[in-house]
Amino acid sequence: MVYFRSNNFGIEDFERESFDPVHEQEDPISSLCSGKDGVVAGSKGCALLIRKGEGRRKKIAKFDRDVSAVDVCGELAACGDESGHIKVIGKMKSIVRQYYEHEARINEIRIDGTMLVSCSDDMKIKIFDLSKAESVATISDSTDYVRSIDIVDGIVFSGSYDGFVRGHCLKTLSRVVEYNAGCRISRICALGSSRIALASGNEVRVIDVSGGIEIGRFFHIKEVTSMVFYGHRLYTASLDANVRVFTTDLKMISRVGVRGGILDISIFDDVVYLGLEDGGVLELVKEKPKKSPMVPKDKGDGLHDEVRVDIVRNPVERLTYLEKRLNRFEYKKSMMHAMEKRDVQEMFAAMSYIHEKRGFVRALQDLSRKELAGVLDVIVEFFTVKEFVPIFSECIGVILSLYERDIEDDPMLAGRIEALASVVDDEVYFQEQNLRSIAFLECFGG
16 A cells, blocks of 8 residues: 655745845834835834845834834935824934824825825825925825825825725826725825726736726735835735736736735835835845755765765654545545645645545535635635646636535635636736747747
C-alpha cells in the first residue's frame, strides 16, 4: 500500500516576493508615503521619517491623536491626524504650516505644487495655499464622510461614503464631474483625466467619468485599503496581505503576497513600500537566487569536488497531522486544515493527493456555508498559482454541482462566486497575453 507523504508533492511559490523590513514597531503603520529623503510613516501620536538604506528613523512631528494621512512632495511632508489637525513639515523637522480647520479625522492629504488639499470625516474638502495661514476654499458637496481624494490635470477628485465620485476644478471650484457609484467609496485613484479607480469594501472598480460608464470590477478577499497609479499601472493593497497590479482596463498583470494585512502602499523611484497592520514597513527587493546545498565529495586523492545533494525527509520520521488524516482518507479534515493554515506547500500537497484520488466530492460534501465561503476565498487567493489551476478547476465544478441552490439563496456566497469569476477572467486574459507574446517571439526570433 502506498501512503501519502507530503514531501512527494511540492511547488515553488512564485507569488511570495522577497521583501526587506525597513522598520518594525508594535503599533500599525496607518499611512505612509515615500520620497527622495526616505519614507514618512504615520503611527500612534507621531510621524516618523525612515531613512533609506541607513536603518535610521526619527520623529518629525508629534500629534495629540494618531496620524491618519501622509503625503510627501520634494522636501515637504504633510501629515493629518484623527482630530483634524494638519502639519506641514520642512527641512530639519521645521513646522512650515499648521491647520486646525477640519472638525474630524483627516482621511487623505495631497500636496500639489504650492497647494495642499485635504478631505475629512467632517464631509468637507479643504484647499490651502501653503503661503497662507488659512484655507482659501472649502468644498462641501458631500452628504457623508469624504474618504479619499486625488488630483490630476487641475481637478481634485473625491470619493465619499454617500456613493458619489466628484471632480472640482481647483481654479474655479466648479463641479465638472459627478458619478453615482451606488456604494460607500473608501478609496479613489485617478488613472488619467477621465478614468478613476474606486474601492468599496473588498471591491475595486474602474469607471470612465467622462462617459459615465463602468470599465471593469475586481474583488480582493478582504478590504481594499490603498491604491496608487504608477508607470501606467494600478496597484491595489488589501487587508488580505496582497498587492495586485492591473492595467487601466482592470486586467490583472501580477500579484504579490506578504506576511500580513496591508494598510498603505507607496511607490517612489520604482521601489514599492508597504505599511502593515503588524507595525512593519516593507521594501520590495529582487529575490536572491537560491543556492542548492553542496557537500564535498572525496575523490580518494585528498581533493574534493562539490556535488548537489537533495534533502529528503527521513522515512522513519513521525507523520504530520496532514499525513495522518490523508492516510485515513479524511479528505475534508485534511483540506480544511491546510486551507486554514494558508501554507501553500501543505495546500498543494493535500489537494494534489485528493485530486489524484478523485476525492473532491467526498472532501467538499456537507460543508457549512461559512466553510464553503472559506474554501472559495482560498481558491480566489491562490488561483493565479499555475500549479493550482487544474485542481481548483475541478473544485469549482464540484462546488457548483453540490451547492448551486445555497449559492443562489445566500448573497455572501453569490458575492464569492462573482469574485471568483472575476479572478478566472483576469487569469485567462493574462495567459492569453503571455501566449501572444511567446508566439510573437517565435515568429521573429529567427
